[in-house]
Amino acid sequence: MMPRSWNRLPRVDPDRVELLTNRSQPLDSNLPRPLLAYGNGRSYGDVCLTERGTLMLTRGLDRFIDFDPNRGVLRCEAGVTLAEILALVVPRGWFLPSTPGTRLATVGGAVANDVHGKNHHALGSFGHHVRALELWRSDGRVIECYPEEGNGWFRATIGGLGLTGLIRWVELQLIPIQNTWMWVESQRFANLDEFWTLSRRAEALWPYTVAWIDCLAKGKAQGRGILLAGQHAAAQAELPVFKEGSKRMLFDPPFSLVNGLSLRVFNALYYRQSVKPQGGLSHYVPYFYPLDAIQDWNRIYGRSGFYQYQCVVPPREAEAAIPALLDTITRHGEGSFLAVLKTFGPMPSLGMLSFPRPGTTLALDFPNRGDKTRRLLDKLDAIVREAGGTLYPGKDARMPASLFQSGYPEWEAFKDYVDPDFSSRFWQRVTS
Amino acid sequence: MNSLKRVILFGATSAIAEQTARQLVAQGASLYCVGRNPDKLTALIDDLKVRAGSQQCIDGCVADLVDHSRHEHLINDATHVLGEVDGVLIAHGTLPVQQACEADVAMTRKEIETNALSVISLLTLLANLFEQQQRGVIAVISSVAGDRGRQSNYVYGAAKGMLTLFLQGLRNRLAKANVDVVTIKPGFVDTPMTADFNKAGPLWAKPDQVAKGIIKAMQRGKDEVYILWFWRWIMLFIRHIPESFFKRMTL
Known part of the structure; x- marks a missing residue:
């Protein structure tokens, strides 16, 4: 089975696939070039793929190296997954300081994106x-590489899409927690205007906020959705019992199960779910990783896969650009299963090619209907470009080179740090 | 049920042994790990130490097990570090290139040395130790390849077949001493040792799956175990093909 990215697009095969298992072994000079690391295949698109050369599978580099349970400092090999880290550190009172919506990504992938x-x-x-x-x-x-040093290797490798060489180990500073639970408040908002107000208020009070929106709702209801705010729960006299269930998508349906009808039903039901404005406890697993509960959930889109589209637009433009994006989607008759809206903070990212930057980010996924879908994404590009925004490389399979280059002005300086023997299909695409 | 609180692993950095080590540590065991590659052994021990609780002891020693002269020292050191030994897993081995062995008997001897004789040397010492303490379990990774000689890898098969037979005798002897001897036949396993194979298909097992099977077999004091159940039937069938017919097959 050839390695694929999570959205199963594009389907390209390297000349060779090599499992790395020994972190002390230098890169083999006999492997066909270019080289690229592939972690656990949780990025969308082609940052983790190459059409030629060798994909080096890093899941064999899955050892912990050192853990200081007093200071919360963990060093581990790059192929360790976030789930494996959590299993180790959570019982000892520590948590990941930042985590994406899946815990099945590797540490190396988390750094590279x-x-x-x-x-x-x-x-x-x-x-x-x-x-x-x-x-x-x-x-x-x-x-x-250390963050405090000035020579650029750290800044190039954080968000460096695995192009600066093979990341062999990473040392992380974790954050302390009292238990495995989150205190979560959820609130319904009727439209985008309410979202902006609600979200600003929530960000001042809560360390975690995210909103799901019904991207099929039109007119006055445009952008209606649910805002989830959370924080790690305080010590409790009594905690509920959590039992993790696991389901699996067992087959590839002949067509995408995500279609006009199922989207409408799902979005309407999701919006009407019961909310808890007064707050309640939620275990960290369903709170952070709801989709991990269904193994291989990406198969619901069928064999032709799907496109992720995640953009960020600057704060000043957001209140105009987000409705414009939603308008375009509804007019196109498309919809996204889960549209996620979140405001990034003002903290500048450390990486030369880091995606997060001040502004609002919208993440969507669309079943791949070929040219029809790509035409829609091109239209969304125009709005993002106009607003001075950009797209997330880790979730991209098709953005034009010009959009990447305008969104990542440091890309030319970054080129000096790219290992001459490393490349990816993404990198070839956006630099040609 | 055999308790597996203190276990020695030979060939500890092999993919199967490493997964076994992790699962044993998760179950509270103390381990003594022997491996040939110093970098890999250090990486393994550091990892196990991070995973282990404060009461568990993780230690080990670098050794090339083809060097029989070190065996006694290794076992003494392990016994010293662990206090007592509940179980041993012997997992080291190499997969020879059959054609190279056909071209050069020195190659064949080397493979038999690594895959059979070095194990038999360890087993001789361990058998006496376990016989004395009147309890414990010795597990050895043999192979389905040892069930019948086939043209594609009969050197490996002969070495593993020797192990399987030796273990049968040892099991018979140590049964009186309340010591279990377990022969593990994993079948095809997706590890670096089999990197050159196309691993699609239901016959292939993952190392963590094999590790789970090994630990269960050691705890229950099984005799000969195939990790995936159907291998027993596949090999039963293969063993019963008449030789006059088998010799013309290309398995």
Whole structure:
């Protein structure tokens, strides 16, 4: 089985697939070039794919190296998943300082895409919590990178899409927790205007906020949805019992199960779910990782896969650009299963190519209907570009080079740090 | 049920042994790990130490097990570190290139040395130790390849077949001493040792799945175990094909 990205697009095969298992072994000079690391295949698009050369699977680099339970400092190999970290550190009172919506990503992937979570406005992105990392270059050089040093290797590698060399280990600063539960308040909002107000208020009070919106709602109800605000629960005299269930998507349906009808039903039901404005306890697993409960959920889109579209638009433009994006989607008769809206905080990202930046981010997924879908995404591009925004490389399979280059002005300086033997289909696409 | 609180792992950095080590540590065991590659052994021990609770002891030693002269020292050191030994897993081995062995008997001897004789040397010492303490379990990773000689890998098969037979005798002897001897036949496992194979299909097991099977077999004091159930039937069938017919097959 050839490695694929999570949205199963594009389908490209490298010349060779090599499992890495020994972090002390230098990169093999006999492997066909270019080289690229592939973690657990949770990015969308082609940042983790190459059409030629070698994909180096990092899941064999899954060892912990050191953990200081008093200071919450963990060092581990790059192929360790966030789930494996949580299983180790949560019982000892620590948590990931920043986590994406899946815990099945690897640490190396989290660094290379400088991933973010619901607490971006409070604690920044994943890269802000990396204390050190080690890079193996194809010329045999080993570079230890620290945030405080000025030579650029750290800034290039955080969000560097795995292009600066092989990340072998990462050292993280964790955050302390009292227990495995979250205190969560959910609130319904009737439209986008209410969202802006509600979201501003929630961000001042809560470390975690995120909103789901019904992207099919039109007119006065445009952008209606549910805002979830949360924080790690305080010590409790008594905690509920949590039992994790697991389901699996067992087959590829012949067509996408996400279609006009199912979207309408799902979105309407989701909006009408019971909310808890007074707050309640939720275990961290369903709170942070609702989709991980269904293994291989990406198969619901069928064999042709789907497109993720995640953009960010600057604060000044957001209140005009977000409705424009939603208008375009509804007019096109498309919809997204889960549309997620979140405001990034003011903290600048550390990486040269980091995606998070001040503004509002909207994440959508669309079943792949070929040209029809791509035409819609091109229209969304125009709005994002006009607003001075950009797209998330870790969720992209098709953005034009010009949009990448305008959104990541440091890309040319970054080129100096790219390992000459490393490349990805994404990188070839956006730099050509 | 055999308790597995203090276990020695030979060939500890192999993919199967590493997964077994992690699962044993998760169940509260103290481990003594022997591996040939110093970098890999250090990485393994550091990882297990991070996973282990404060009461568990994780230690080990670098050794090439082809060097029989070190075996006694290794076992003494492990016994010293662990206090007592509840179980041993011998997991080291190599997968020879059959054609290279056909071209050069030195190659064949080397493979038999690694896959059979070095294990038999360890087993000889361990058998006496366990016989004395009148309890415990010795598990060895053999192979389905040892169930019948086939043209595609009969050197490996012969080495593993020797192990399987040796273990049968040892089991018979140690049964009187209340010591279990477990022969593990994992079948195809997706590990770096089998990197050159196309691993699609239901015959292939994952190392963590094999590890789980090994621990269960050790705890229950099983005799000969196939990790995936159907291998027993596949091998039963293969063993019963008449030789006059089998010799013309290309398995």
